[in-house]
Amino acid sequence: MRINQIKLAIIGVGYVGLPIALKFGQVFDTLGFDIDKFKIKNLKNKQDINKEFTKKEFIKSKKLLFSDKLQDLKDRNVFIVCIPTPINKKKEPDLDLIYSSCKIICKVLKPKDLIIFESTFYPGLTEEVLIPFIEKNSQINNAKEKNKPNKHFYIGYSPERINPGDKKHNIENINKIISSNNKYALSLMKKIYSKIINAQLIEVSSIKVAEAAKVIENTQRDINIALINEFSQIFKQLKIDTEEVLKAAESKWNFLKFKPGFVGGHCIGVDPYYLSHKSLQSGYKPKILLTGRKINDQMPLRVFNEIIALSKIKKINLYKSNLLIIGATFKENVSDTRNSKVFDLIKLFKKYHANIYIYDPHIKYLNLKNLKLINNLKSNYYDVIVYAVDHKIFKKIKSSKIKEISKDNSIIYDLKYALDKKIVDLRL
Numbered sequence: 188m189r190i191n192q193i194k195l196a197i198i199g200v201g202y203v204g205l206p207i208a209l210k211f212g213q214v215f216d217t218l219g220f221d222i223d224k225f226k227i228k229n230l231k232n233k234q235d236i237n238k239e240f241t242k243k244e245f246i247k248s249k250k251l252l253f254s255d256k257l258q259d260l261k262d263r264n265v266f267i268v269c270i271p272t273p274i275n276k277k278k279e280p281d282l283d284l285i286y287s288s289c290k291i292i293c294k295v296l297k298p299k300d301l302i303i304f305e306s307t308f309y310p311g312l313t314e315e316v317l318i319p320f321i322e323k324n325s326q327i328n329n330a331k332e333k334n335k336p337n338k339h340f341y342i343g344y345s346p347e348r349i350n351p352g353d354k355k356h357n358i359e360n361i362n363k364i365i366s367s368n369n370k371y372a373l374s375l376m377k378k379i380y381s382k383i384i385n386a387q388l389i390e391v392s393s394i395k396v397a398e399a400a401k402v403i404e405n406t407q408r409d410i411n412i413a414l415i416n417e418f419s420q421i422f423k424q425l426k427i428d429t430e431e432v433l434k435a436a437e438s439k440w441n442f443l444k445f446k447p448g449f450v451g452g453h454c455i456g457v458d459p460y461y462l463s464h465k466s467l468q469s470g471y472k473p474k475i476l477l478t479g480r481k482i483n484d485q486m487p488l489r490v491f492n493e494i495i496a497l498s499k500i501k502k503i504n505l506y507k508s509n510l511l512i513i514g515a516t517f518k519e520n521v522s523d524t525r526n527s528k529v530f531d532l533i534k535l536f537k538k539y540h541a542n543i544y545i546y547d548p549h550i551k552y553l554n555l556k557n558l559k560l561i562n563n564l565k566s567n568y569y570d571v572i573v574y575a576v577d578h579k580i581f582k583k584i585k586s587s588k589i590k591e592i593s594k595d596n597s598i599i600y601d602l603k604y605a606l607d608k609k610i611v612d613l614r615l
Contacts, residue, residue, distance in 0.1 A: 188264060188299065190378050196220050196263035198288050200230060200253065202237060202453075202523060203305065203347045204269030209244055210358050210383045211267075212251025219253040220260060222291075227255045237522050238549070239351060260295040265379065267303045268292075269347065271453055274460045280309065282316075289317060293325035296340055301372055303343040307458055309465035310399040313344050314368060341372035344394045345380065346401030352520035362387040366397035405458040406476065411445045412455075413479030416486060419447040419615045429615060430604045447615040448602055449528035449575070450483040451517035456526050487531035490600060493613055494571060497598055503570055510541045511569040511592070513584070514576025515550060522549045529575050533558065544569070548580055564592045577603040586610050 193215050197208040200219040208219040221227055229236050230253040233245035245251075254260075270288045275281040285306060292302060302321070304313060322328050327340050345365045350356050363384045367373040373390060380388055391397050419429040429447060436442045450456055459480045466473050498505050517527040524530070533543055537557065544559045553560050572593055574581075586607035593599060599606070600613040608614075 188301070188375060190382075193265055193379065194218075194263050195379075196260055196266045197269060198266055198292065199269040199271075200226065201269070201271070202239070202351045202521075203349050204267075205230070205235065205237075205240065206349055206358055207267065207269060207305070207347070208251055208253075209240060209248045212248030214382045215250060215379075217248070217251045218259060218263060219251060220255070220291075221253075222255055224255050227253050237351075239521075257291065257294060260291070263295065264297070264299070265301045265303070265375075266292050266296075267305060269305050272306045272308065272457070272461065273453065274457050278460050280461050280464050282312075285317070286320065289321055290324055293321055296321070296325045296327060298327060298339060299341070301341040301343060301375060303345055303376060305345055305347040307346065307401055307405075307454065307461060308344070308398045309402055309461040310395040311465060312398060313342060313394045318342055341367065341369055341375070342394070343367040343372050343376045344397045345376060346397060348404075351523060352518065358383060359385045362389055364389045364391060364397050364400055366391045366394045368394055399462075402458050402462045405455045406462055408445075409450060409455045409459055409483060410475060410479035411443060412448070412450050413482040415445045416447045416482050416615075420489070423615075446604070449486050449517075449532075451526040451528040452523070453517075453525045456480070456483070456528075483528075487528050487535065490532055490573070490602070490613075490615075491535040494573075494598055494600060497612060498571075501596060501598065503596060503598065505536075505539045505541060505570065508539065508541050508570035509568055510536055510543045511564070511572045512543065512545045513547070513572065513574045513581065514578055515545045515547045515553075516576055516578075519576055519578050520549070522551070524550060524553070530555075532573065532575075541571075547576070547578070549578060564588070566591050567594055569593050569597060571598045571600070573600045573602065574605055575602050577605050581605070 195217040211217045233242045515529045601611045
């Protein structure tokens with residue numbers, strides 16, 4: 188396949204797929220495909236419902252079109268899959284979305300087409316599970332002679348490293364891992380990605396290596412944050428200021444700068460379960476991997492228990508109280524609420540029948556009962572205020588404002604070290 192013959196299809200145009208589609212759309216004939224008709228309708232009108240990209244950025248991608256129709260995929264020859272890989276209620280890999288996307292591709296797959304997966308996988312998922320699945324559903328078999336182009340499809344794996352809300356680290360300047368079980372496919376991937384990546388293209392020896400590299404990136408971060416969360420618990424018992432301890436420790440050049448807090452989202456809170464799943468299959472029970480996950484999963488309960496304990500000391504009746512959550516997305520400066528631990532905290536307060544108000548301008552709507560998404564803050568109104576996400580737009584909220592909206596006898600919990608210590612009752 189020559190470079191000028193490439194016709195790309197980005198399967199899934201959400202937080203990961205859309206920036207990739209926009210970038211490739213400046214270079215290649217590119218189709219952004221998604222089964223979400225509402226999303227596609229907005230994208231055709233150059234509107235990103237996640238507010239990550241402006242109309243000007245859509246205009247730059249002159250070779251990009253969007254569709255939710257299967258027939259529009261028939262002339263594509265390179266499929267880049269950017270589909271989420273969540274976990275189920277048992278905290279095991281949920282591959283339903285990946286299987287669904289593969290079924291769609293199988294309906295239009297032709298010999299010599301290339302499929303590149305960018306989703307987070309456990310080592311072996313591509314070759315042991317997805318290739319046989321695609322062979323079965325497409326009726327096109329992969330050639331046994333892996334390095335000789337023949338009448339079969341090609342597979343590549345190049346894990347995404349997109350960080351929503353981060354304007355500094357973007358597709359062009361982030362090092363990109365590429366892998367395949369076929370030299371021809373790897374060479375083609377290199378030609379394709381080199382058109383949009385200014386940073387290094389890192390070729391690894393196998394798809395499994397690339398899968399493993401991706402799954403440990405967020406797992407390492409998860410464990411580091413869990414360690415800091417445990418430090419903060421210890422220091423609280425010792426009546427030591429965690430923030431001051433961390434600032435002092437950070438004065439050493441090789442101390443890793445992490446802060447305590449909630450760990451949610453569709454990556455950090457999920458990836459460790461993918462790796463542990465494969466580890467258990469191999470016969471090894473990981474000792475550290477899920478310990479960190481357990482600590483981070485329990486953080487909302489810890490915050491809740493501290494608020495309950497203080498409410499008894501201050502004699503605040505939390506039954507039908509007014510609870511204000513400032514920031515409810517899974518991280519700062521994004522609109523994504525998936526797996527946000529803020530909602531785990533909210534669930535704990537529901538048994539008190541609290542009036543729960545969420546103030547977060549990044550969120551346009553919430554499809555949840557008994558939650559009020561507000562645009563204005565009432566004076567002298569809230570019994571409990573939890574400052575949960577440190578969006579840039581919140582920098583304008585001064586501590587004096589927080590004091591103004593809280594009742595005289597209230598609880599203010601600062602999860603982000605963002606407020607003046609003098610007005611705060613609880614911190615991590």
